[in-house]
Amino acid sequence: MLRKIPGFKDTFLIGNVLEICLPPENGINFFEAVEGRDDEYIMMYAKKKRTAMLDLLILAQQEGLINSIGIEEEVDTFMFEGHDTTAAGLSYCLMLLANHPYIQDKVFVEQREIFGDTKRTATLKDLNAMHYLDRCIKESFRLYPPVPFISRWMNESVTLSNYTVPAGTSCNIHIYDLHRSELLYPNPSLFDPDRFLPENVAKRHHYAYIPFSAGPRNCIGQKFAMMVMKSIVSGIIRNFELHPVTTCSDLRFQVDLILRNSEPVYIKFTKREIAI
Numbered sequence: 001m002l003r004k005i006p007g008f009k010d011t012f013l014i015g016n017v018l019e020i021c022l023p024p025e026n027g028i029n030f031f032e033a034v035e036g037r038d039d040e041y042i043m044m045y046a047k048k049k050r051t052a053m054l055d056l057l058i059l060a061q062q063e064g065l066i067n068s069i070g071i072e073e074e075v076d077t078f079m080f081e082g083h084d085t086t087a088a089g090l091s092y093c094l095m096l097l098a099n100h101p102y103i104q105d106k107v108f109v110e111q112r113e114i115f116g117d118t119k120r121t122a123t124l125k126d127l128n129a130m131h132y133l134d135r136c137i138k139e140s141f142r143l144y145p146p147v148p149f150i151s152r153w154m155n156e157s158v159t160l161s162n163y164t165v166p167a168g169t170s171c172n173i174h175i176y177d178l179h180r181s182e183l184l185y186p187n188p189s190l191f192d193p194d195r196f197l198p199e200n201v202a203k204r205h206h207y208a209y210i211p212f213s214a215g216p217r218n219c220i221g222q223k224f225a226m227m228v229m230k231s232i233v234s235g236i237i238r239n240f241e242l243h244p245v246t247t248c249s250d251l252r253f254q255v256d257l258i259l260r261n262s263e264p265v266y267i268k269f270t271k272r273e274i275a276i
């Protein structure tokens with residue numbers, strides 16, 4: 001009985017995810033299945049000839065490059081990396097907007113410019129037009145990076161400034177502290193989305209801002225995460241006004257891989273009289 005459970009779990013887990021993620025017509029032949037359809041999400045795959053992650057994994061399995069346990073591990077990684085990080089990012093971003101009404105108003109004005117009086121849901125084009133919200137999210141990731149530190153094992157010695165870091169050293173890169181360096185960000189505790197205006201970004205070192213890490217092992221879900229963040233914050237701000245309950249100075253973090261507060265982050269929502 002016990003021996004059967006892992007096998008059952010494999011089929012169940014992967015089967016469930018596949019059912020949700022792959023078009024019912026035909027899991028592998030996605031391009032054929034979507035021919036003639038033109039909604040923008042389908043076009044993202046069909047027109048640009050991109051293969052969805054699970055399609056890729058199944059193709060790799062058919063070529064004997066990965067087994068079903070391997071696929072499950074890949075799915076688990078995506079679920080873990082993509083869920084808690086975005087949830088933490090959202091809490092801090094909404095808390096910051098609640099505590100900075102002037103900035104929240106500017107986000108709302110931008111939403112009105114994009115959606116007018118319509119109640120339609122956001123498209124990819126709308127998300128790309130949310131420049132101010134984009135800056136607010138980036139600034140909230142600066143102050144509260146959902147992944148506060150990353151680690152690297154040194155395979156070879158590296159000289160940094162006048163220090164040699166020998167091979168075999170385990171290095172922790174403290175994103176939280178980097179993002180609050182006075183040398184990089186004057187008045188670092190201030191929530192100022194305009195730090196991410198293109199002209200201001202251009203003045204900083206490329207690695208001064210690394211909420212998604214950098215280099216070949218950076219976050220693979222970075223663009224998706226920004227789309228999720230924008231969709232959710234936009235949906236909330238269009239319908240609700242946020243008021244502060246938890247403030248920045250109330251925050252006390254736990255030691256964890258994700259930036260977590262030891263107490264819940266509270267925000268008061270009131271329905272907007274003229275929601276869009």
Ligand code: HEM
Pocket residue numbers: 077078081082083085086089145146147150151210211212213214216217218219220221222224225
């Ligand atoms: C606000 C949201 C997110 C943040 C802040 C974030 C941050 C990060 C960081 C810092 C890393 C690098 C870890 C390291 O260098 O050790 C990473 C890796 C990764 N992230 Fe994200 N992430 C987010 C959302 C997502 C989403 C939505 C997905 C998938 C849908 C995702 C999938 C991954 C994967 C698979 C890796 C490992 C990449 C590799 O090792 O090559 N992440 N993420």
